[in-house]
Amino acid sequence: MEEILARAKKYVQEAEVYTTSTVETPVHFETNRLKNIQSKQSTSVALRVIKNGRIGYATSSQIENIDELIENAVATAEFGAKAEFEFSTRQRFSPVEIYDPAVSKVSLETMTKLGEQIISAVIKHSPDVLCEGSIDKMVGEITIANTRGGRAHFRKSIFGMGIEGQRVRGTDMLFIGDNTSSCHPVLDAGVIIKTIIEQLELAKNPATINSKKMPVIFTPEGVTSALVMPLMSAFNGKNVLEGASPIGKKSGEQVFDKQLTVNDDPTIPFRPGSQPCDDEGVPCQKHSFIEEGVVTGFLYDLQTAAKAKTKSTGNGNRGGGSMPSPSWHAFVLESGQTSFVEMVRDIKEGLVVEQLMGAGQGNFLGGDFSGNVLLGYKIENGQIVGRVKDTMVSGNIYQLLKNITAIGSDSKWVGGSLSTPSLCFHDVSVSSR
Amino acid sequence: MFDLNVIAQELAAYIKKQNADYLEAHLEESQTSNLSYRGKNLEQVGKSNSAGGNVRAMVKGGWGFVSFNRFDHLKEKVGQAIEQARFVGKETSQLAEIPTIVDAVIPKIKEDPTAIPLSEKKRLLDEYNETIWETKGIQTSNVGYGDSHKKSVFINSQGSFISQERADSVMRAIAIAAKDGDVQQSGISVGSRDDYSPMRKFHGEIKQLARKSVEMLSAPTIKGGPYTVVLDPILSGVFVHEAFGHLSESDFVYENQQLRELMTLGKTFGRPILNIVDSAAIPGLRGSFKYDDEGTLSVKNYLIKDGKLVGRLHSRETAAKMGEKPSGNARAINYRFAPIVRMTNTYIEPRDIKFEEMIADIKEGVYCKNWYGGTTSMEMFTFSSGETYMIRNGKIAEMVRPVMLSGNVFTTLMSIDAIGNDLDMNQGGGCGKGGQSPLPVSNGSPHIRIQNCLVGGK
Numbered sequence: 001m002e003e004i005l006a007r008a009k010k011y012v013q014e015a016e017v018y019t020t021s022t023v024e025t026p027v028h029f030e031t032n033r034l035k036n037i038q039s040k041q042s043t044s045v046a047l048r049v050i051k052n053g054r055i056g057y058a059t060s061s062q063i064e065n066i067d068e069l070i071e072n073a074v075a076t077a078e079f080g081a082k083a084e085f086e087f088s089t090r091q092r093f094s095p096v097e098i099y100d101p102a103v104s105k106v107s108l109e110t111m112t113k114l115g116e117q118i119i120s121a122v123i124k125h126s127p128d129v130l131c132e133g134s135i136d137k138m139v140g141e142i143t144i145a146n147t148r149g150g151r152a153h154f155r156k157s158i159f160g161m162g163i164e165g166q167r168v169r170g171t172d173m174l175f176i177g178d179n180t181s182s183c184h185p186v187l188d189a190g191v192i193i194k195t196i197i198e199q200l201e202l203a204k205n206p207a208t209i210n211s212k213k214m215p216v217i218f219t220p221e222g223v224t225s226a227l228v229m230p231l232m233s234a235f236n237g238k239n240v241l242e243g244a245s246p247i248g249k250k251s252g253e254q255v256f257d258k259q260l261t262v263n264d265d266p267t268i269p270f271r272p273g274s275q276p277c278d279d280e281g282v283p284c285q286k287h288s289f290i291e292e293g294v295v296t297g298f299l300y301d302l303q304t305a306a307k308a309k310t311k312s313t314g315n316g317n318r319g320g321g322s323m324p325s326p327s328w329h330a331f332v333l334e335s336g337q338t339s340f341v342e343m344v345r346d347i348k349e350g351l352v353v354e355q356l357m358g359a360g361q362g363n364f365l366g367g368d369f370s371g372n373v374l375l376g377y378k379i380e381n382g383q384i385v386g387r388v389k390d391t392m393v394s395g396n397i398y399q400l401l402k403n404i405t406a407i408g409s410d411s412k413w414v415g416g417s418l419s420t421p422s423l424c425f426h427d428v429s430v431s432s433r
Numbered sequence: 434m435f436d437l438n439v440i441a442q443e444l445a446a447y448i449k450k451q452n453a454d455y456l457e458a459h460l461e462e463s464q465t466s467n468l469s470y471r472g473k474n475l476e477q478v479g480k481s482n483s484a485g486g487n488v489r490a491m492v493k494g495g496w497g498f499v500s501f502n503r504f505d506h507l508k509e510k511v512g513q514a515i516e517q518a519r520f521v522g523k524e525t526s527q528l529a530e531i532p533t534i535v536d537a538v539i540p541k542i543k544e545d546p547t548a549i550p551l552s553e554k555k556r557l558l559d560e561y562n563e564t565i566w567e568t569k570g571i572q573t574s575n576v577g578y579g580d581s582h583k584k585s586v587f588i589n590s591q592g593s594f595i596s597q598e599r600a601d602s603v604m605r606a607i608a609i610a611a612k613d614g615d616v617q618q619s620g621i622s623v624g625s626r627d628d629y630s631p632m633r634k635f636h637g638e639i640k641q642l643a644r645k646s647v648e649m650l651s652a653p654t655i656k657g658g659p660y661t662v663v664l665d666p667i668l669s670g671v672f673v674h675e676a677f678g679h680l681s682e683s684d685f686v687y688e689n690q691q692l693r694e695l696m697t698l699g700k701t702f703g704r705p706i707l708n709i710v711d712s713a714a715i716p717g718l719r720g721s722f723k724y725d726d727e728g729t730l731s732v733k734n735y736l737i738k739d740g741k742l743v744g745r746l747h748s749r750e751t752a753a754k755m756g757e758k759p760s761g762n763a764r765a766i767n768y769r770f771a772p773i774v775r776m777t778n779t780y781i782e783p784r785d786i787k788f789e790e791m792i793a794d795i796k797e798g799v800y801c802k803n804w805y806g807g808t809t810s811m812e813m814f815t816f817s818s819g820e821t822y823m824i825r826n827g828k829i830a831e832m833v834r835p836v837m838l839s840g841n842v843f844t845t846l847m848s849i850d851a852i853g854n855d856l857d858m859n860q861g862g863g864c865g866k867g868g869q870s871p872l873p874v875s876n877g878s879p880h881i882r883i884q885n886c887l888v889g890g891k
Contacts, residue, residue, distance in 0.1 A: 036496035037517035072480035168691035173812035358815030366616035
C-alpha cells in the first residue's frame with residue numbers, strides 16, 4: 001500500500017488506496033437438502049487520485065499490478081470531477097466490535113446441521129414445502145491509506161442464515177422465509193424456525209379482500225420491502241444537493257409523524273452494518289436523521305459534503321467497486337409501544353403486508369410505491385383470517401409517514417443492516433381482483 | 434503478467450486425472466471503463482481490471498466450488514472443490530451428455546468500445562446530458578456509460594477447451610423533473626454487443642425523455658383496477674422475460690414435483706397466436722454467445738409454440754434430471770459465481786396485427802411504453818411502465834403517470850389476445866437471479882394486447 005502511494009505520488013498530488021480481502025463460505029441447500037458448498041476468495045485494490053484538482057479512479061483485482069493501476073487512475077483524472085475535498089488525516093478511531101474469530105472456525109458440519117434443523121422443522125409442520133437457502137460465513141479485511149497520513153484498518157466477520165420455503169398447489173404458490181445475520185456465529189436456528197412456522201399457520205386459509213382504502217399493517221419485512229427504499233434515497237446528500245429529494249429543503253421541519261425517529265447507527269457491536277470508519281477513513285458515528293418527525297440531517301461523504309459546504313457524516317461507502325458515495329450503514333427506525341397483536345386487534349377490516357413485490361420499481365424518488373402482495377394476510381374483526389393473493393398495495397410514503405396509526409414494539413433486523421418495527425396506517429389504497 | 438491459455442492448459446491436464454465425477458474451471462480477465470454524470474457535473478470516471486477464476490467439482494450429485502483471483506496454488510483449489518463436493522454428495526451425479534469441444538471463438542467486433550478514447554465517450558455523454566438540460570423544468574439528470582471487454586477460458590474434465598471473448602457497452606440516461614415537491618422521472622437504458630457505434634444514436638430519444646419527465650408532472654394518476662392494456666415492444670419484452678422466462682428456467686422446476694406437473698410439456702399456456710423463443714444463437718445481441726458456461730453449444734429454443742409449452746431452459750444437470758436435451762443456458766455473471774440456469778435473448782415472435790388495428794376496438798384502455806423495472810415470484814409478476822397513456826375509443830389519449838402492472842402469470846399469458854408485427858429487441862436489460870446481477874440479456878416483442886390486466890393506482 002505504502003508502495004502504491006509512494007509511486008503514485010510521482011504523478012499526482014494526492015492519492016488514496018483502499019484494499020479489501022474477503023473469504024466467504026456459503027453452504028447452500030436446495031429442495032430440502034444440502035446441494036453445494038462454495039469458497040469465494042476475493043481481493044481488490046482501488047486507487048483514487050487527485051491530479052491538477054481532478055479526481056481519477058481505478059480498481060484492480062490484482063494487487064501486485066501497480067503500474068497499470070496508477071496508469072489508469074492518472075488517465076481518468078484528466079476528465080475526472082473537480083476534487084472539492086481533502087482526504088481524511090485520521091489514524092485512530094473509537095473501536096467498534098465487528099470481528100469474532102469464532103466465525104471462521106464454525107465447521108461445515110455445524111453449518112450443514114443448522115440448515116438441516118430448519119428444513120426438518122419446516123417440513124415436519126408442512127410436508128409439501130420445499131426449502132432453499134444458505135448458511136454463510138464471511139471474513140473480510142479492509143485497509144485505507146492516503147497521502148495526507150490517513151490510515152485505517154479493520155476486520156469484520158459476518159455469519160448469516162436464510163431459508164425460503166415454497167409450496168405449490170396447482171398454480172397456487174406460497175413463499176415463506178426468514179433470515180438473520182450477526183458478526184458472531186449464529187448457532188441457534190430457533191427464531192427462524194418459529195417465524196417460518198408462524199407464516200405457514202397464518203397463510204393456511206385463503207382470504208379475499210375488497211378493493212378500497214383500508215388499514216394496513218406493514219411487518220418489519222413489509223416496511224423494508226415497501227417503504228424504506230424511497231426514504232433512504234431521500235436522505236442521500238447527493239439527491240439533496242441536486243434538489244431531487246422531496247425533503248432536501250426541509251431540514252428542521254416537521255415532515256413526518258411525531259412518533260417517527262430514524263437513526264443511522266454504525267456503532268452497535270457485532271452488527272454486520274457496523275464499522276469504525278467509512279470507506280474513505282472518516283469516523284463512523286450514530287446520527288439521527290429523523291427525530292420525532294423532524295428532518296435533522298442528511299447523509300454525506302467527503303466530496304458531497306464539501307459541495308454542500310458541510311461535513312462528512314462518515315457515510316462514504318463503496319459498493320461494487322465504485323467510488324465512495326453516501327449510503328446508510330445501519331438504518332434504525334426506532335420502535336414504539338404497540339404490540340403486533342394490539343395493532344391487529346384494533347382493525348375491523350384490513351391487511352397485513354409481510355412481503356411486497358416490486359415496490360421499488362415505481363417513482364421512488366417522489367415517494368410513490370406500488371407493489372404486489374407476495375405474502376400478506378387479511379384482518380377481520382381484530383383477527384388474522386387468512387392469506388390474500390392477487391392484491392396490490394400502493395401509496396406515497398410521505399403521505400403515509402405523516403400520519404402513522406401505530407408503531408410496533410416488535411423491532412427486528414431485516415437483511416443485516418436495517419432494523420424496524422411493524423407500522424400501521426389507517427388509510428392505504430388496496431386493489432384486488 | 435499471466436496468460437490464461439497457458440494456465441488453462443496446465444490445469445486441463447491436471448483436472449482430467451482427479452477423482453471426481455466431473456470437474457470444470459473458468460479463467461477470466463476483463464477491462465472495464467465507466468463514466469457517469471449526476472446533474473450537470475461529471476461525477477465519476479473509472480477504469481478497472483479484473484482477473485480470476487474458479488473450479489467447480491461434482492461428486493455423487495454434490496457440488497463444490499472455489500473462486501479466486503490469484504492464480505497460484507491452483508491444484509490446492511481443485512482439491513478443495515473436490516473435498517467440498519464429496520462432503521455434499523450422497524446421490525448419483527447426473528449431467529446431460531454434450532460433445533467435447535475445443536474451440537477458440539474470435540468475436541466479430543465492429544467497433545471495440547475499449548479502444549475508443551475516454552475523451553470521446555465523455556464528449557458523447559456531455560452531448561446527451563446537455564440535451565436533457567435544454568428542456569425546461571428539469572431538476573436533475575443521471576447519465577452513465579460503461580463498457581467491458583472480457584476474455585474467458587473454459588475447460589472441463591471431459592477435455593473441452595473453449596476460449597471466448599466479448600465486448601459490451603451499456604448506457605442509461607434519466608431525466609428528473611420536479612415541481613412543488615413532486616418528482617417525476619423518465620429514462621432509457623440501452624446496450625450493444627461487440628460494437629460501440631449504436632451508442633452514438635440516442636440524441637432524439639434523450640430529448641424526448643426529458644420532455645416526457647416534465648410532462649408527467651402535470652399528468653393525472655390512473656384509477657387502479659383491471660384494464661385492457663397494450664404494451665410496446667420494450668415493455669412486453671420485460672413482460673415475457675419476467676412473467677414467463679423465469680418460469681421456464683428449469684432449476685426452479687427440476688426437483689419440484691408440483692412444478693413439474695404444472696410445467697408439463699404440451700400444456701396450453703396461451704392462445705395459438707403465442708410463440709416464445711429464447712436464443713443465444715442469434716449473433717450480436719447482448720444475450721448472445723456460442724457456448725454457455727458449461728461448454729454447451731447455444732441453439733434457438735422454442736419455449737412456447739402455438740400457445741403450448743414445448744421447451745425450457747437447462748443446465749446439463751437439470752436436463753439430465755428431466756430427461757431432456759441441454760439447451761445451453763448455464764451462465765454466470767463472472768468467475769466469482771457458479772453457472773446457473775439463465776435466459777439469453779428472449780422474445781415473443783411477431784404476428785401480423787398493426788398497432789392501429791390493435792387499439793381500434795378498445796373503448797377505455799391503457800397504453801404502456803418503456804420500462805422501469807420488473808420482478809416475478811413465478812406465479813405472480815409485477816412490472817412498471819416508464820410512460821403511460823389512456824386509450825379512448827380506439828385512439829391514444831391523454832398521458833397519465835407511469836403505472837405498475839401486476840398479475841398472475843398463467844391467467845395473463847392466456848389473456849394476450851393480439852400480437853403485433855413490429856418485433857423490437859431491447860438491449861439495455863440486465864437480469865438478476867441468485868445474487869448474480871446484472872447478467873447481459875436482451876428481451877423483445879412486438880406490441881401486444883392483454884385483456885383484463887390489473888393496473889396499480891389510486
